[in-house]
Amino acid sequence: MELSDSMLGIASEGAFDNDPYTGMLPWNYELVVLIDDIRKLEVIGFFGGHAQSTSRQVSSWDELNALLSEAQFTTHQLVVRPDDEYHPECRKGIKDLESLKEAFDWATNLSKKGNVFVENDLRAHTNPTRMSNILKATQDLSRKMNSVCPECESPGFWITERKKGLPCSSCEALTNLPIANVWSCVKCAYKKEEMLLDQIKADPSKCDYCNP
Ligand SMILES: [Zn+2]
Ligand SMILES: [Zn+2]
Numbered sequence: 293m294e295l296s297d298s299m300l301g302i303a304s305e306g307a308f309d310n311d312p313y314t315g316m317l318p319w320n321y322e323l324v325v326l327i328d329d330i331r332k333l334e335v336i337g338f339f340g341g342h343a344q345s346t347s348r349q350v351s352s353w354d355e356l357n358a359l360l361s362e363a364q365f366t367t368h369q370l371v372v373r374p375d376d377e378y379h380p381e382c383r384k385g386i387k388d389l390e391s392l393k394e395a396f397d398w399a400t401n402l403s404k405k406g407n408v409f410v411e412n413d414l415r416a417h418t419n420p421t422r423m424s425n426i427l428k429a430t431q432d433l434s435r436k437m438n439s440v441c442p443e444c445e446s447p448g449f450w451i452t453e454r455k456k457g458l459p460c461s462s463c464e465a466l467t468n469l470p471i472a473n474v475w476s477c478v479k480c481a482y483k484k485e486e487m488l489l490d491q492i493k494a495d496p497s498k499c500d501y502c503n504p
Contacts, residue, residue, distance in 0.1 A: 293327065293329070299328070299329045299330045300326075300327070300328055300329070300330070301326070301327040301329075302324065302325065302326050302327075303324070303325050303327075304322065304323065304324045304325070304416075304426055304429070304430075305322075305323050305325075306320060306321060306322045306323070306414075306416070306422060306425070306426070307320070307321045308320055308321075308343055308345055308414060309321065311342075312340070317342065318342070318343040318344070318345040318346075319340060319341070319342065319343050320340070320341060320342070320343035320345075320421070320422055320425050321338070321339070321340045322338070322339050322340075322422070322425045322426045322428070322429040323336060323337070323338055323429060324336070324337040324338075324426065324429045324430045324432075324433045325337075325433075326433060326437065331446065331447075331479070332479070333446060333447070333448055333478050333479050334448075334478065335433060335436050335437055335447065335448035335478060336433065336436075337429045337430055337431070337432035337433025337434070337435075337436060338429055338432055339425050339426075339428040339429040339432055340425075341424075341425045341428065342421065343414075343421060343422070343425075344363075344364055344368050344412055344419060344420075344421035344422070345411070345412050345414055346359065346362050346363040346364075346411065346412050347377065347409070347410065347411035347412065348409075348410055348411075349376060349407050349408070349409050349410075350407070350408055350409075350410060351405075351406055351407050351408070353393070353396060356392075356396060356408065356410055359410060363410070363411075363412055364412075364421075365392070366387055366388060366389075367420055368412050368413070368418070368419050368420060368421065369384075369385050369386055369387045369412070369413040369418035369419065370386040370387075370392060370395075370410055370411065370412060370413055371383065371384050371385075371386070371410070371411050371412070371413045372386060372392070372395040372396060372398075372399050372408060372409070372410055373399060373408070373409040374399040374400075374401075374402035374403035374404075374407075374408065374409075375402075375403045375404055375405075375407055375408075375409065376407065376409050377409050377411070379402075379409065381402065383395040383398065383399070384413055384415070384418075385413055385415075385418055386413070387418070396408055436448050436449075436450045441477035441478075441479065441480060441482055442482070442484070443477060443480055443482035444477060444479055444480040444482065446477055446478060446479035446480065448477070448478035448479070449475060449476070449477050449478070450475060450476070450478075451473045451474065451475055452474055452475070452476040453473070453474040453476075454470045454472075454473055454474070455470065455471055455472040455473070455474060455485070456468045456469065456470055456471065457469075457471045458470065458471045458488075458491060458493065458494040459493055459494065460493065460494050460496055460498075460499035460501065460502060461493035461494060461495065461496060462496040462499065462502050463496070463499060463501050463502055465499055465500070465501040465502075467494040467498050467499050467500070468498070468500075469491070469494045469498055470488055471487065471488060472485045472486060472487045472488060473485070473486045473488065474486075
């Protein structure tokens with residue numbers, strides 16, 4: 293924004309991890325940020341979802357071929373390295389069988405024991421699964437930009453906190469289940485609490501007193 297002397301900027305950044313539920317599936321978090329220097333505000337769109345990030349060490353061309361459908365090659369591109377994931381040299385953006393064979397031969401020649409490390413290219417333009425996650429983060433940003441603070445009319449009025457404390461249906465103790473959403477403005481101090489009306493009482497199985 294500084295270099296182009298722009299008052300409006302939009303940027304994205306992603307991270308890869310294991311899924312937050314089982315910790316076993318490849319997961320991708322995407323963040324899209326709008327910086328508006330005219331209205332002095334920052335609005336953030338976010339999405340977490342499945343990642344296409346297969347990776348494996350192989351020692352033959354056949355072994356590599358067996359991996360291709362899991363890696364969703366050729367819709368998703370590949371990176372090839374000699375030895376293992378730590379080798380400093382690599383070939384990126386491999387998108388057809390011919391260049392894959394070339395990269396495989398190159399890596400085999402450079403490797404110590406004939407092993408080659410193959411993984412999905414995670415750069416957004418080479419990985420359509422990531423593109424679709426960035427799209428969803430951008431849709432989240434767009435929903436937030438279209439939500440306006442009732443107090444100061446700034447865009448970006450959104451849920452920032454989920455309050456816990458839904459009462460137990462048997463003993464009335466407060467549980468850890470959500471009871472309300474807190475909406476906050478990104479510009480002024482205005483906040484609004486919105487009660488969640490889908491459940492009025494918590495099941496005693498979720499209560500620390502009834503079911504310790
Ligand atoms: Zn406001
Ligand atoms: Zn209870």
